[in-house]
Amino acid sequence: MTANRPAGHVPNVPAWSVIGLPECTAFSMIHARGSHSDVTLGELRAELTSGPDTPDHLERARIVNVGADIGNDTAVFLGYWTDPESYRRWAKRSEALNRAGVLVETAFIPGERWETIHSTPKEMPGVRNLLKVERTDIHEYWGAARDRMPASAEDDLAAEPGEPLPGNLCLIRSGQIWAHCEEAERALYFADVEPHLTAGIDFLAEHPETGCISSRLLREQTIDGEDLESTSFVGWFTDLKSLEDWSKSHPTHLAIFHSFLGMVGELGAEVKLRLWHEVAAVPAGGVEISGTEPSPLTAVA
Numbered sequence: 001m002t003a004n005r006p007a008g009h010v011p012n013v014p015a016w017s018v019i020g021l022p023e024c025t026a027f028s029m030i031h032a033r034g035s036h037s038d039v040t041l042g043e044l045r046a047e048l049t050s051g052p053d054t055p056d057h058l059e060r061a062r063i064v065n066v067g068a069d070i071g072n073d074t075a076v077f078l079g080y081w082t083d084p085e086s087y088r089r090w091a092k093r094s095e096a097l098n099r100a101g102v103l104v105e106t107a108f109i110p111g112e113r114w115e116t117i118h119s120t121p122k123e124m125p126g127v128r129n130l131l132k133v134e135r136t137d138i139h140e141y142w143g144a145a146r147d148r149m150p151a152s153a154e155d156d157l158a159a160e161p162g163e164p165l166p167g168n169l170c171l172i173r174s175g176q177i178w179a180h181c182e183e184a185e186r187a188l189y190f191a192d193v194e195p196h197l198t199a200g201i202d203f204l205a206e207h208p209e210t211g212c213i214s215s216r217l218l219r220e221q222t223i224d225g226e227d228l229e230s231t232s233f234v235g236w237f238t239d240l241k242s243l244e245d246w247s248k249s250h251p252t253h254l255a256i257f258h259s260f261l262g263m264v265g266e267l268g269a270e271v272k273l274r275l276w277h278e279v280a281a282v283p284a285g286g287v288e289i290s291g292t293e294p295s296p297l298t299a300v301a
Contacts (some may be wrong), residue, residue, distance in 0.1 A: 003153075011140040014182075016118045016133040017148055018278075021111035025080060025127060025131025026087035027171075027280075029234065031293065033074040035099030041075055041112075043096035045223065048077055052195075053090035055079035057129040060225065061218035061232070065198065066218045067205030069296040070103060075225070077220060080127055084108050091290075095269070103293035107171055107282045113157075114280035115148035123176055124276045125220065125232065142248045145279050146240060152281075159239040162284025165301050169287060170213045170240045174277035176233035181272045189273060190264065200252040201233050211242025216294045236297060240281050285298070 030048075034041045057080040063072050081087035088105070091097060097104055103251050118124050121133050138147050146152045160167040165172055176197070178189055197217075206214035213236040220230035237243045251274045264271050 002138055002147045003293075004141065004147050005255075006141055007136065009141055011137055013119075013140070014135055015072045015139045016121045017136040017138070017254040018116040018128055019134050020130045020131055021114065021127070022082040022130075024084050024112055025082055025111070025114075026084040026106060027108050027127070028077075028079045028081070028087060028091075028104060028106040029107060030077040030079065030097070031070055031074050031103040031105075031291075032076075032099075032101055033071055033103075033293065036221060037101055039094055040099040040101060041154060041225070042081035043099065044077055044094075044102075045089075047094050047096055048079060049223065051093075053081075053086045053281030054092070055087075055090075056082050057127070058223065059116070059125055060195050060221045060223050062225075062227075063216050063222060064219045064231075065201055065205065065215070067202045069214050070207065070216070070293060071294050080130060081220070082130060082219045097291060102291040103295055104288075104290045105295055105297060106248070106288045106290075107280060108288075109171075109280045109282060110151070110286075112150040114278060116143055116276065116278040117145070117148065118274075118276040121272050122274070124177070124274065125230070126276065126278050127174060128235040128276065128278075141246065142300065145245065146278075149240075149279070149281065152240075157281040160284065165284075165289075165297060166286045166288075167282075168239045169282045169297070169300075171280045171282060172235045172237070172243055172277060173232055174235075175275070177228075177230040180274065181230035182270070185267055185272060187272065188263045193256070193263055196252075196255040196259045197231075197233070200256050201235075202250045204235060204246070210246050211238040212246070213237065213300055238300060240279070
């Protein structure tokens with residue numbers, strides 16, 4: 001599982017990763033936009049928080065990048081089901097999913113086909129809420145995400161034909177939380193790091209030749225729609241290698257990486273910014289698209 005790890009590699013800072021991922025998890029992003037969004041949001045919120053087969057973990061956000069394929073200020077519910085059949089039963093009974101302005105993108109992710117990394121063992125967004133984490137030394141080198149994904153030991157996870165969408169589509173959700181940062185760190189983050197992060201996400205949205213199919217920046221919210229001091233990037237790529245190539249060598253990602261290192265160099269151990277991501281390589285047949293709005297994922301079908 002550690003084919004990319006340099007000999008003798010010892011990380012400079014600690015990190016944690018989820019253990020014991022379910023056999024298969026349904027992760028669904030339910031978008032609502034347009035003139036009916038307020039009514040639809042209320043219906044979706046009610047259906048996602050009460051009754052049978054609701055998500056094991058639910059979050060809410062709004063899309064904020066101008067280059068987003070479904071439009072900025074679109075509201076999003078992000079649901080995690082550890083039983084895919086429970087998700088299917090919920091989706092079947094939902095009436096709001098048929099409303100105008102709704103797009104549903106759902107990935108069914110086998111446990112051996114995704115990985116996570118977190119800068120703290122404390123509570124974080126994402127599938128982390130459902131599971132335990134343990135400290136890992138498989139980080140702080142290029143290719144570490146692949147090494148943390150068990151399926152990569154026997155599969156290169158390259159794009160392959162599939163129906164209705166190609167197999168091994170790569171999904172990343174990568175977040176940053178500044179709620180716990182002191183004033184000096186906030187100033188550095190918003191002056192030096194966040195602009196590069198936004199520029200990188202916008203670049204991906206405008207350059208499909210990178211292998212990025214969809215690039216969305218989310219402002220995390222409470223379930224009631226109040227903004228949190230947190231954002232996350234949700235990106236779909238043709239395969240894991242496309243994401244790796246952008247991360248390792250493209251100037252827009254290197255600018256993000258080096259601006260963060262600069263902040264760490266100035267603040268040292270005082271850095272309180274919380275970082276995390278989860279990455280999945282979804283097998284053929286593992287992505288379902290529904291709703292009344294078009295999805296950019298269908299462009300690669």
